[in-house]
Amino acid sequence: MKPEALAKTGEPRPGEPTSREEGARKPTKRRDAMVLSVLPLYVFTFLFVIGPLVYMLVLSFLRRAEVWGVTLEFTFENYANILKPVYLKTFLESLKLACLTTLLVALFGYPFGYFMARQNAAWKRRIMVLLMIPFWTSSLVRLYGWIIIFRANGVLDGLLMALNITNAPLKVLYTYAAVVVGMVYALVPFMIFAVYSSAEKLDWQLVEAARDLGATPFQAFWTVSFKLTLPGLLSGIVLTFIPSMGLFFIADILGGNKVVLVGNLIQEQLMKARNWPFAAALSVVLLTLTSIMIALYRKISGVKDLEGLV
Amino acid sequence: MDDTVILQLSQIHKSFGDVKVLDGIDLSVRKGEFITLLGPSGCGKTTTLRIIAGLERPDSGRVFIAGKDVTNEEPNRRNVNTVFQNYALFPHMTVEANIGYSLRLKRVDKETIKKTVSQALELVQLSGYEKRMPDELSGGQKQRVAIARAIVNQPAVLLLDEPLGALDLQLRRQMQVELKRLRARLGVTFVYITHDQEEALNMSDRIAVMRNGKFEQIGTPSDVYDRPKTSYVARFVGSANIVEGTVLESDGQRIAFRSQGAVCLVAARGARLSPGEAVRVAVRSEMVDLTPYASPELPYSGLDAAGGNPGDSQVGLQAVVKEKNFAGGVLQITVSLADGSELVASRHGIDSPLVPGDKVRVTWQPERAVLVDLEETP
Numbered sequence: 001m002k003p004e005a006l007a008k009t010g011e012p013r014p015g016e017p018t019s020r021e022e023g024a025r026k027p028t029k030r031r032d033a034m035v036l037s038v039l040p041l042y043v044f045t046f047l048f049v050i051g052p053l054v055y056m057l058v059l060s061f062l063r064r065a066e067v068w069g070v071t072l073e074f075t076f077e078n079y080a081n082i083l084k085p086v087y088l089k090t091f092l093e094s095l096k097l098a099c100l101t102t103l104l105v106a107l108f109g110y111p112f113g114y115f116m117a118r119q120n121a122a123w124k125r126r127i128m129v130l131l132m133i134p135f136w137t138s139s140l141v142r143l144y145g146w147i148i149i150f151r152a153n154g155v156l157d158g159l160l161m162a163l164n165i166t167n168a169p170l171k172v173l174y175t176y177a178a179v180v181v182g183m184v185y186a187l188v189p190f191m192i193f194a195v196y197s198s199a200e201k202l203d204w205q206l207v208e209a210a211r212d213l214g215a216t217p218f219q220a221f222w223t224v225s226f227k228l229t230l231p232g233l234l235s236g237i238v239l240t241f242i243p244s245m246g247l248f249f250i251a252d253i254l255g256g257n258k259v260v261l262v263g264n265l266i267q268e269q270l271m272k273a274r275n276w277p278f279a280a281a282l283s284v285v286l287l288t289l290t291s292i293m294i295a296l297y298r299k300i301s302g303v304k305d306l307e308g309l310v
Numbered sequence: 311m312d313d314t315v316i317l318q319l320s321q322i323h324k325s326f327g328d329v330k331v332l333d334g335i336d337l338s339v340r341k342g343e344f345i346t347l348l349g350p351s352g353c354g355k356t357t358t359l360r361i362i363a364g365l366e367r368p369d370s371g372r373v374f375i376a377g378k379d380v381t382n383e384e385p386n387r388r389n390v391n392t393v394f395q396n397y398a399l400f401p402h403m404t405v406e407a408n409i410g411y412s413l414r415l416k417r418v419d420k421e422t423i424k425k426t427v428s429q430a431l432e433l434v435q436l437s438g439y440e441k442r443m444p445d446e447l448s449g450g451q452k453q454r455v456a457i458a459r460a461i462v463n464q465p466a467v468l469l470l471d472e473p474l475g476a477l478d479l480q481l482r483r484q485m486q487v488e489l490k491r492l493r494a495r496l497g498v499t500f501v502y503i504t505h506d507q508e509e510a511l512n513m514s515d516r517i518a519v520m521r522n523g524k525f526e527q528i529g530t531p532s533d534v535y536d537r538p539k540t541s542y543v544a545r546f547v548g549s550a551n552i553v554e555g556t557v558l559e560s561d562g563q564r565i566a567f568r569s570q571g572a573v574c575l576v577a578a579r580g581a582r583l584s585p586g587e588a589v590r591v592a593v594r595s596e597m598v599d600l601t602p603y604a605s606p607e608l609p610y611s612g613l614d615a616a617g618g619n620p621g622d623s624q625v626g627l628q629a630v631v632k633e634k635n636f637a638g639g640v641l642q643i644t645v646s647l648a649d650g651s652e653l654v655a656s657r658h659g660i661d662s663p664l665v666p667g668d669k670v671r672v673t674w675q676p677e678r679a680v681l682v683d684l685e686e687t688p
């Protein structure tokens with residue numbers, strides 16, 4: 001574009017190609033420019049997405065070395081290890097917690113997102129800001145906040161005892177319940193955004209049409225609103241379920257060592273046991289599980305992109 | 311059509327915040343009648359419809375459907391159905407599922423639903439479209455599905471909110487004919503909203519002309535077209551010219567009034583006005599005669615021989631041709647009067663010997679002009 005503009009507006013200076021020569025060379029130049037402009041994208045994708053994935057895949061078929069690193073020896077041992085009851089149990093525990101978390105997140109997040117979309121523009125903005133503010137702080141710091149609330153004789157216990165609801169500290173910290181609360185807290189915004197962006201697009205006149213045709217408020221919601229916001233709910237489920245399989249630090253911080261998830265297992269194998277190949281194999285299995293989830297979502301909803309992400 | 315009142319609105323008031331949308335609406339609609347609410351956007355016609363449907367609650371006033379007070383009934387408990395302006399078809403359902411929606415809610419058995427839906431589709435000439443999705447249909451087809459969906463429930467009153475508003479002119483004319491046929495076949499009461507006066511005149515048994523949340527006039531198409539009560543109705547429905555003046559004399563049949571230094575005549579139609587009263591007269595453009603100024607003058611000599619002589623006034627307003635426009639199959643000639651106001655005369659044909667700048671005299675047959683705003687200008 002630039003040389004052409006130059007040739008048209010500026011006086012052709014001596015030694016510079018004339019506009020006719022420019023025109024003849026333009027097509028190849030343009031193609032070159034296109035390749036150049038997308039090249040960083042390919043380089044980036046290769047270096048930071050495909051490269052590590054291949055590295056991880058390769059690693060998962062190698063054997064760990066005695067002291068440090070790996071030996072170049074092909075084996076299925078790592079995958080076989082996953083099938084040991086102790087690790088299989090971790091996977092099942094993770095799935096269970098992820099399902100519970102997702103269910104609770106959907107129960108809180110769906111109505112929130114749905115009613116948020118029904119507010120006027122000013123309120124939508126206000127709620128959106130309130131939802132965004134926590135993201136300005138590190139999620140780790142926010143988790144420490146929960147410790148203050150949950151610990152024995154902490155904020156929660158103090159409040160419950162002051163209100164005479166309980167008369168002894170509940171000691172919620174380092175329990176399964178604390179982990180679930182932490183997970184729901186960390187993931188509910190994603191559900192809200194996903195449902196909101198779907199509900200936002202809902203034409204309210206369709207609900208009125210349903211009421212006009214004889215539907216009760218609930219029937220109208222179920223047959224029209226819910227069906228039309230289902231893509232948002234499904235994408236919220238994917239956005240919640242997948243991270244909740246791997247959020248190891250929440251289980252670590254709020255669950256003590258009592259709750260071990262796949263994420264914790266991977267982190268432990270990598271950082272403490274230094275069994276890189278096994279950590280890689282665990283990651284590959286986790287990645288496969290989540291990919292299956294996304295494929296299922298696409299199949300069910302018929303939507304290519306996750307709602308709330310675009 | 312019988313004389314049973316199927317729908318009655320009494321003293322409906324409605325405000326949104328500080329904006330008064332409906333200001334005391336009274337309406338009664340007979341069974342099988344086709345009534346049109348006509349008015350510009352923002353006059354409150356859609357709100358009236360939504361109040362009938364139950365999608366909006368009036369601040370005060372009552373709604374009766376088939377003799378029953380339904381003012382506080384939910385929309386799903388009212389025997390009316392609406393054809394929405396933007397169709398409002400359920401995008402996730404097939405045509406068949408859209409039309410059968412109300413029947414499914416009523417738990418009608420599947421076979422009956424299938425039969426009823428296919429009959430409805432036949433009625434709107436869309437047989438074979440059962441399995442289509444709404445976004446595979448054209449605007450006109452969507453409109454037909456919306457109509458089928460609304461009539462399948464056999465409502466006591468069918469409400470149509472500018473159903474043809476989004477269609478192009480040709481399709482709109484075709485759909486007008488079809489709606490008339492459909493209504494003749496079903497015998498359902500129609501409450502129809504439009505801002506298109508031609509559509510209203512073509513389709514309705516009665517027209518209610520709305521302005522600022524009130525009915526300006528309710529009557530048959532010929533009532534509002536030929537005998538408008540107010541200058542607003544005359545302008546909106548008949549695109550009429552309004553001429554103002556003061557009464558000179560009346561002989562019971564006609565009234566002579568002075569306007570801009572000239573004398574004009576209008577049929578009295580029972581109005582009793584005494585000399586000196588202000589009057590407003592509506593004359594539709596096709597009733598306006600323009601004669602070149604050079605032609606012999608018409609000195610005014612009173613309504614009858616004994617009527618005295620109000621001076622040397624001429625019959626007919628003096629005017630200058632301003633511009634000519636060919637629009638909608640007629641030639642519109644705009645003239646400007648002595649006081650600078652404009653008046654439009656229309657002719658069939660594509661041109662007229664008159665050219666801009668020509669001086670003309672504006673006259674009309676007294677019985678073609680209508681006294682309007684009688685109560686407003688005492």
